Amino acid sequence: MQCQECGKRPATLHYTKIINGEKTEFHLCDSCARDKGEQMPGFDGGFSIHHLLSGLLNMEPSVAEGKPRGQTEAPSVLRCPTCGLTYNQFSKIGRFGCSNCYQAFGERLEPLFRRVHGNTSHRGKVPQRTGGKLKLRREIEQLRGELSKRIQNEEFEEAARLRDHIRSLQEKLQG
Amino acid sequence: MSLRRFTQHALSEWMRGEGPQSDIVISSRVRVARNLSGLPFPMLATSSQSAEVVRKVEEALRQEPVHPILRKAELLRMDDLSDLEKRVLVEKHLISPHLAEESRCGAVVLSANEAVSIMINEEDHIRIQCLFPGFQPFEAWRLANELDDWFENTLSYAFNEKSGFLTSCPTNVGTGIRASVMVHLPALAMTQQRNRLFPAITQVGLAVRGIYGEGSEALGNLYQVSNQVTLGQAEEEIIDKLQSVVRQMIEHEKNARRRLMETTRIPLEDRVHRSLGILGHARVISSKEAMERLSDVRLGVDLGILSAVSANVMNELMVKTQPGFLQQHAQMRLDSDERDIRRATMIREHIHKQD
Numbered sequence A: 001m002q003c004q005e006c007g008k009r010p011a012t013l014h015y016t017k018i019i020n021g022e023k024t025e026f027h028l029c030d031s032c033a034r035d036k037g038e039q040m041p042g043f044d045g046g047f048s049i050h051h052l053l054s055g056l057l058n059m060e061p062s063v064a065e066g067k068p069r070g071q072t073e074a075p076s077v078l079r080c081p082t083c084g085l086t087y088n089q090f091s092k093i094g095r096f097g098c099s100n101c102y103q104a105f106g107e108r109l110e111p112l113f114r115r116v117h118g119n120t121s122h123r124g125k126v127p128q129r130t131g132g133k134l135k136l137r138r139e140i141e142q143l144r145g146e147l148s149k150r151i152q153n154e155e156f157e158e159a160a161r162l163r164d165h166i167r168s169l170q171e172k173l174q175g
Numbered sequence B: 001m002s003l004r005r006f007t008q009h010a011l012s013e014w015m016r017g018e019g020p021q022s023d024i025v026i027s028s029r030v031r032v033a034r035n036l037s038g039l040p041f042p043m044l045a046t047s048s049q050s051a052e053v054v055r056k057v058e059e060a061l062r063q064e065p066v067h068p069i070l071r072k073a074e075l076l077r078m079d080d081l082s083d084l085e086k087r088v089l090v091e092k093h094l095i096s097p098h099l100a101e102e103s104r105c106g107a108v109v110l111s112a113n114e115a116v117s118i119m120i121n122e123e124d125h126i127r128i129q130c131l132f133p134g135f136q137p138f139e140a141w142r143l144a145n146e147l148d149d150w151f152e153n154t155l156s157y158a159f160n161e162k163s164g165f166l167t168s169c170p171t172n173v174g175t176g177i178r179a180s181v182m183v184h185l186p187a188l189a190m191t192q193q194r195n196r197l198f199p200a201i202t203q204v205g206l207a208v209r210g211i212y213g214e215g216s217e218a219l220g221n222l223y224q225v226s227n228q229v230t231l232g233q234a235e236e237e238i239i240d241k242l243q244s245v246v247r248q249m250i251e252h253e254k255n256a257r258r259r260l261m262e263t264t265r266i267p268l269e270d271r272v273h274r275s276l277g278i279l280g281h282a283r284v285i286s287s288k289e290a291m292e293r294l295s296d297v298r299l300g301v302d303l304g305i306l307s308a309v310s311a312n313v314m315n316e317l318m319v320k321t322q323p324g325f326l327q328q329h330a331q332m333r334l335d336s337d338e339r340d341i342r343r344a345t346m347i348r349e350h351i352h353k354q355d
């Protein structure tokens, strides 16, 4: 990310300033940060250095009054059916309204995720109880890798054992 | 009242212990963001939905067997706290300014040793935070992970296979993990190497931020290094990368310190002793100057230039000289001029207690 002040050097300092409840994000290079430091007054609102929205979405205070209502907008507006947040509102505030927003906004989110994370799919932890069949599928994937390694090494006995194990897991997945 | 325990003592128990690499790394923190399925995120939740989140967490806390670290944990509601008490919790890094000021039905669960704080109804329903002294990001992750599993026995998280843990902000989605390490880098600052090192760090998907006080600049040469990417990498990979980058920063800082000692020993000693002199004798001191002088003194202790001062003095005074703590200590509201006077007094007392 480039420095938002000079646009020349990479931004090395990122922070959020809150004044009277209004959030502003800063992404500055070292030298612009130093310049800016002299202009800015002291803050009483306190800083939140933990929140960083990478400047990819415009930050504007909106959706202040609870749930947005839809009657006034065209029906083509992309909107989460569960919480009522529109994609437009999301792109202004940079926050989802509920977990179904992810599904509602669907593929529109992929470029955003790619820019923020360089990636679009989860590879980390899966919850034990509510993770669904993902855990099983990951295990099968991993065993398949191991199976082909065994076959390459001509360890057929072990390979056969793995193959049976994979088969039983697949049955579980379908069942 | 039990809250006193959390607001009257400046040092959390975890701060007193000396962690690994504590001459350069102040602390390691891992935060895990989770949301409950079937309820809107805090931004759009109604008060009763937010209250339900608190209720569900309370219920989860009652499950047996309780995780050992939560055995004497307490749940504090933001509405029950005064502004000053909230401010002190913010200054101790136990809650965020957002939870203190803007949350609806905000609450925090604090472990007795303050190593764990679980924020409820912050930007996400639940944020589990584990804070360790020194350089221990993996240990912090391990504990956060255990607590996450323990809560998941009774709570159903918002999760899907493609995007992982669903969070209110797109920058947290996937693992929901933010790992950060607070480092003290005075020698890199003195030798101007910081300007070359930091851009390199941002290029590998990590962020470096200054620790800000009342002003807007990085204070006391303290920086927080944290992961930016939460989607597409496993938790261990994220922590591993952070760890290896910070390890390199530590190496650079150590080399810079060594070089300073070899080439400019007398000016360095002079600077350290002058700063100690000012801290020990000033009658008025701003938080900015205090942090700069404390940074010098801390460097002096780490390099063996000063021996009468404890290395923890900076950790402790960094917290104790902040506005909330000063007012709590004085038992009254103080304007900024009065704070500068109280701050100087507080620091003097600490410095002289040591010799």
Ligand SMILES: [Zn+2]
Binding pocket: A003, A004, A005, A006, A007, A008, A009, A028, A029, A030, A031, A032, A033
């Ligand atoms: Zn710049």
Ligand SMILES: [Zn+2]
Binding pocket: A080, A081, A082, A083, A084, A085, A096, A097, A098, A099, A100, A101, A102
């Ligand atoms: Zn929604």
